[in-house]
Amino acid sequence: MSVAKNLEQIKNELAPHVTLVAVSKTKPIETIMExxxxxxxxxxxxxxxxxxxxWEALPKDIEWHMIGHVQRNKVKYMAEFVSLVHGVDSFRLxxxxxxxxxxxxxxxxxxxxxxxxxESTKFGLDQTExxxxxxxxxxxxxxxxxxxxxxxxxxxxxxxxxIRNEFTSLKSIFDGLKKxxxxxxxxxxxxxxxxxxxIEEGSTMVxxxxxxxxxxxxx
Numbered sequence: 001m002s003v004a005k006n007l008e009q010i011k012n013e014l015a016p017h018v019t020l021v022a023v024s025k026t027k028p029i030e031t032i033m034e035x036x037x038x039x040x041x042x043x044x045x046x047x048x049x050x051x052x053x054x055w056e057a058l059p060k061d062i063e064w065h066m067i068g069h070v071q072r073n074k075v076k077y078m079a080e081f082v083s084l085v086h087g088v089d090s091f092r093l094x095x096x097x098x099x100x101x102x103x104x105x106x107x108x109x110x111x112x113x114x115x116x117x118x119e120s121t122k123f124g125l126d127q128t129e130x131x132x133x134x135x136x137x138x139x140x141x142x143x144x145x146x147x148x149x150x151x152x153x154x155x156x157x158x159x160x161x162x163i164r165n166e167f168t169s170l171k172s173i174f175d176g177l178k179k180x181x182x183x184x185x186x187x188x189x190x191x192x193x194x195x196x197x198x199i200e201e202g203s204t205m206v207x208x209x210x211x212x213x214x215x216x217x218x219x
Contacts, residue, residue, distance in 0.1 A: 003031060004038035006212045014206070018199055021065050023191075023209030025050065029057055031213060036062065044086070044207050048074040055081050067207055069123050072096040080104050086151045086188055086207075089113040089123040091133050094145055101144035108144065111151040111188055114173060116166040118155045127173055134180065149186030149204075150174050154194055163194050167201035174202070 007022070014020060021044040024032045032043060032054065041061060045051035046068025055064055063083035070087055079100035088094050088110045101108040112133075115124030125133070133139055134147075152170040154163040167189055174187045188205040190198025195206040 003034040003213060007035055007038050007040055010208060010211060013196075015199065017204055019186075019205040021067065021188075021205060021207045022212050023067065023207050024054070024213070025068075025209065027213050029054065032058060035212065042083075044209075048078050051082075052077050065207075075100045076103075079106070079108065082108060084148065084186075085110045087111075087113045087123065089115075089125060091136075091139070094133075094142065095138075098142040098144045106144065107146050109146050109148045111149050111186060112147060114150055114152040114170055116152040116154065116170050118162070118166075122153055124152060130173070130177070134177070147181065147184060149184040149188065150177065151186075151188035153191070154189070154198075156193075160194075160197060164197050164201060167194075167198050167203070171202040 011020060019042065021042050022035050022040050024043040025046045036059060042063045042065060044065040044067040045054065048066065048070070051064055051066060064081060065084045065086060066078060066082050067086045070085060070093055072093055075096045079097070085097060085108060088097065094110065097108050097110060112130060113124040114130065115122060115126055150170060150173065154166040157163065170189055171187065178184055186205050187203050188207065189203045190206040192208050192211040195203070195208060198206060
């Protein structure tokens with residue numbers, strides 16, 4: 001199965017309101033170009049250094065999404081070009097993105113990452129932290145970031161009911177936040193293994209890698 005065929009198959013399944021982020025982490029330039037030539041323009045990476053190298057080498061109309069955990073000391077390397085940061089899991093990180101965006105005279109779109117899984121290894125805010133952050137005076141002073149919505153990852157499990165419940169809870173947090181911030185529009189949830197459930201539960205953005213590119217390649 002070719003990358004182009006896989007992409008076509010997935011895009012045919014997705015409703016028009018769902019944005020596809022092709023997760024290109026660990027994939028070589030030529031494989032990403034196959035997806036690009038098939039019309040894909042949004043790619044997701046989980047390591048900033050790798051994303052920078054690909055940004056330098058690939059066409060400039062690509063939107064690069066940072067989907068992994070972000071270390072604050074690395075924000076400066078992507079601030080010039082990143083299109084969306086999915087994993088903003090602390091106010092300290094958001095402030096750093098704001099600071100680095102200002103240096104490039106940019107406003108960087110961000111998603112706040114919520115911790116919905118039952119695994120402690122996953123990052124994210126809980127509802128109390130989310131509310132404290134957006135209600136704080138300091139949050140209102142940030143001028144170089146724009147909160148576009150929320151992101152969350154379900155528990156890595158075969159238990160579909162648990163996955164569905166986690167996505168349902170994230171959608172409910174999103175709906176609550178939308179009352180305070182009507183401008184938010186993105187709910188990023190769902191990956192290769194669970195994106196169909198995520199879409200049923202209200203996802204507007206899915207992050208799909210292996211179903212497009214095949215199994216991961218680790219160097």
